[in-house]
Amino acid sequence: MAVPNKILGIYNLFKQFSSRDSLKWATLRPVLISNRAISTSNPQRGLMEFFDDKTNWGANEIKCGRSWRKEELRLKSNSDLHKLWFILLKERNMLLTMEEEANERVQVFPSPERLDKVAESMENLEEVVRERNRAYHELETGETGERPGKLATNIFGLNYFYKMSEHVIPKYMNKTWRKKYQFFKHDPDVEAFLVKLRERLYLNKRRKHTRDFNHVIGLLNRFPNMDMEALKQQYPDVDIERAKRSRKYGGHFEPK
Amino acid sequence: MSTRWYPIYQRGSPQLRIFLPNFWMKLIKPTVDQPSNLVNFACSMEMTRFDMKNYLEKIYNVKPIHIRTRIASGKCRRDPGKGYIVKNDDIKYAYVTLPRGEVFEFPDIFPNIKEQEKEYEKTLKQSKQVFDQFLEKNKERREMPGWFTF
Numbered sequence: 001m002a003v004p005n006k007i008l009g010i011y012n013l014f015k016q017f018s019s020r021d022s023l024k025w026a027t028l029r030p031v032l033i034s035n036r037a038i039s040t041s042n043p044q045r046g047l048m049e050f051f052d053d054k055t056n057w058g059a060n061e062i063k064c065g066r067s068w069r070k071e072e073l074r075l076k077s078n079s080d081l082h083k084l085w086f087i088l089l090k091e092r093n094m095l096l097t098m099e100e101e102a103n104e105r106v107q108v109f110p111s112p113e114r115l116d117k118v119a120e121s122m123e124n125l126e127e128v129v130r131e132r133n134r135a136y137h138e139l140e141t142g143e144t145g146e147r148p149g150k151l152a153t154n155i156f157g158l159n160y161f162y163k164m165s166e167h168v169i170p171k172y173m174n175k176t177w178r179k180k181y182q183f184f185k186h187d188p189d190v191e192a193f194l195v196k197l198r199e200r201l202y203l204n205k206r207r208k209h210t211r212d213f214n215h216v217i218g219l220l221n222r223f224p225n226m227d228m229e230a231l232k233q234q235y236p237d238v239d240i241e242r243a244k245r246s247r248k249y250g251g252h253f254e255p256k
Numbered sequence: 257m258s259t260r261w262y263p264i265y266q267r268g269s270p271q272l273r274i275f276l277p278n279f280w281m282k283l284i285k286p287t288v289d290q291p292s293n294l295v296n297f298a299c300s301m302e303m304t305r306f307d308m309k310n311y312l313e314k315i316y317n318v319k320p321i322h323i324r325t326r327i328a329s330g331k332c333r334r335d336p337g338k339g340y341i342v343k344n345d346d347i348k349y350a351y352v353t354l355p356r357g358e359v360f361e362f363p364d365i366f367p368n369i370k371e372q373e374k375e376y377e378k379t380l381k382q383s384k385q386v387f388d389q390f391l392e393k394n395k396e397r398r399e400m401p402g403w404f405t406f
Binding site: 046047048049050051052057058082085086089090092093096097098100101102104105107122125126129147163165166167168 | 261263264266275276277278280281282283284285295298315316317318360363364365366367368369
């Protein structure tokens, strides 16, 4: 009896200090908490968990809710998220199995959007876990704790994001690493290649500009009363005043 | 047990723990007759047979006694529109043996296929009948325009 009395005492103490928040503290009322939490998971069905509920076999449409949103997942505890992940994982395996079987039998797989919903939920869940991880690491170590990476230039002079990883031995001893990851060094052939690449990119850009310019003139000819604001928004690079000064603008008739 | 990036393991470091594994496995109907305690799976390409054992034991509470894997090469085919050659993805198959005496039979997911086919045939027959009646009615009015028929 000693322990409940103690809890009651603490509870009364709180109640005295915060009469305004009495409702809030009411939740602290000592209650006997049962160890057996209510389980909502499926009973263990072994390999039959790879298949949908028997009532859904051969159905044309299976109704289901939407995917989990990030805001909802942010409210959940870590252990809840962990449990939910495995539920989603099992659901995905089940859907993949059913899809495969439907394809095999040349039948319609009912409600294929379920796969997308599960994928989206898993993506959101992972993002939320990542957020928490990042926050924890930043608080404890001042770093994000994510896999480090940096912009690097490969042997052909092109930039890419190099994901760093841990190695047992240092770089200068690591033959395989040096062979696999070769970064940019000055090389006349690569320079020549880059000049040509940049030329190609520049020409593509210029041709796109010309194409858009001519297209805008065509649009102005066909639809003289069109919404100019919308046109400007869609083709921000095109100077419409200049397009109107072009000789291609206007009909093939003598002006009055 | 997943495709995520883990810190390197060296002797003496704490054991790597898997949180949120992202591997998938799908149960597949066997194409040939096989023992009743053998189950076929297709799974993520990165999975090893140890991964599969852990996956089935920890997540599905199924205890396999033996696992074999193979990688089936995807078929090369010509793209129907463009004509270039496309290779389908490779698939990793796993053959999981359950303990002696355990039986797994792949269930029939589409139990009412035959009924549906029967119904389809019935409607086909009905529409054929209707068309025959139409022809019978307009026997005397051959090669008449459509608005002149019954």
